[in-house]
Amino acid sequence: MTPLRDALFRPVRAGNAFEETVERLVRAIRLGAVGPGERLPAERELAGRLGVSRVTLREAIRSLQDAGYVESRRGRYGGTFVTSPPPAPAPGGRVPAEDLADALTLRAAVEAGAAECAADRALDPVERRNLLARLAECRDAALEEYRRRDSRLHLAIAEATGSSSLTAVVADARARVNELLDRIPLLPPNLAHSNEQHEGIVGHILAGDGEAARRAMAEHLDGTAVLLRGFLA
Template identity: 80%
Template sequence: MIPLQDALFRPVRAGNAFEETVERLMQAIRLGVVPPGERLPAERDLATRLGVSRVTLREAIRSLQDAGYVVSRRGRYGGTFVNAELPVPTPDHRVEAPDLLDALTLRAVLETGAAECAAGRSLGPGERRNLRARLAECSNAALDEYRRKDSRLHLAIAESTGSTSLTAAIADVRMRVNVLLDRIPLLPPNLAHSNEQHELIVGRILDGDADGARRAMAEHLDGTASLLRGFLS
């Protein structure tokens, strides 16, 4: 039988290394594989098992420290320890696994399709300017504005499909996803990575690369899904 730690601390995919590292660490904490008060595996060992750089691992640990899940201690007996008292979600912050899966599945189907469709159209100058403007707004957004600007960019991509019905459907699912996103902390490394992915998605759309746009959007959504599963499921 495979030890549970080995099953959780398996190599992550390269595309969303930070987000998946956070997800794996949160799974280990929430499932009690590393109980409150206990130390996580040594940094070098954990980075090797997850297949990530130590920089990525440190960013993930720092994010969980800021969110109140772990604490780092120096010295001979130091390391990263799970906090004795973990943040307790209020009842309205709990999400049933089927509800989370339903929202993420619907979003993946709609938004990857929208990116592909937008890239397959001959976009007019106004549509192209709108995409670039929304991308710039999101890239330069302050932390307290990020989710709103991020939503506006994703809706601009939907609008670029030329389908009112699809745009309305994506607006609906985005509302559902935003409720979930509001229940997890904003992690600056994730936002920086999201901005890089946004650049790629919009670039693929403007270049008319339908398959590339779909793949870039799928990878982007996978990263968000990893964080939501890690914190909420």
Template identity: 80%
Template sequence: MMPLQDALFRPVRAGNAFEETVERLMQAIRLGVVPPGERLPAERELATRLGVSRVTLREAIRSLQDAGYVESRRGRYGGTFVNDPLPATRPGRLVEAPELLDALTLRAVLEAGAAESAAGRALGPAERRDLRARLAECSGASLDEYRRKDSRLHLAIAEATGSASLTAALADVRMRVNELLDRIPLLPPNLAHSNDQHDLVVDRILGGDPDGARRAMAEHLAGTASLLRGFLS
């Protein structure tokens, strides 16, 4: 295997295995390490190199297949091949790497801090009901409404801090992030994983665990960041 492939297909972290696997595959495709028309490494080899289960790898490949980046071929010379041509970039201006990093860094600081702060407050009954309601709405959202319900849950967490300034700042950064998220496909395995992570974040907030809430939110945001880097950078 080429040295550059060695660098890209290195073990991912366990917390966001699906999202980081998608990121690594998209990096290999977008950087031309595996060019259009060429075959990805064999499934067993790729799963071993990435340190993920074959189930996780298949979910990632299926998601990229649904998004039009790869296709699976059967037979003696089969495997997973990068599509030629690749899908056209979704409408919108070019996202430069520094801009993406800036938005993701600001989001990580604000949202992890908001989760920590909310968990450290003595929330009233109405605030607790609102968090649970927003969580349920997001978990049950359709693909068409998921982004909106997801945003509302994250803003509810900011509101639970009791800081109007923090809520306003988080709303601003959320607008920036949503513009980026609208440029990438919705991947059902990622949404299911995000819902599980949302459950944990809200559980830590309602349980009064500031450190746990910060860690849970940070891991959740890291998964989204992996997808954005994979598709946009």
């Protein structure tokens, strides 16, 4: 491997392994470390370098194949190849790094804080039922409905703080992030992972564990941030 590939295919963190694997692969493609028509490193080697299971790597590659970034070829000289040419960014798809960082920093600050505040507050039965209902809606959402229902769950968490001012700030932050999310593909493994994280976040809130709710929300938001930086930065 070249020094550039060594730098790009470094180990990912465990918490958002799928999302970070996608980010590493997209960045390597966009930076030309693996150019159009070139083959990605062999699965065993790549999984070892990234520090992920081969199942996680296959899910990431399959998602990028569905999004048009790579293609699989069979036979003696087969493997996973970067499409030639790779998909062009959607109009307005690239985002200035400082604008992306600003939106993600605001979201991380207000939503992690909202999760902690909601957990530290004594929720009444109506508020608890509302959180569980929004959680179920998100879990059962069809692909085309997912982001809308995901937003409803995050806003329900903000509402559970009892602060209209904080809820308004979370809504503004979420609106900015939704504009960014609309520019990247929906990746089903990421949505399944998000749903698992949602279960944990809501569980900590209902259990009244503010610190755990903050940590779980921060990890969840970091997974989304990784994908946004990979596709848009």
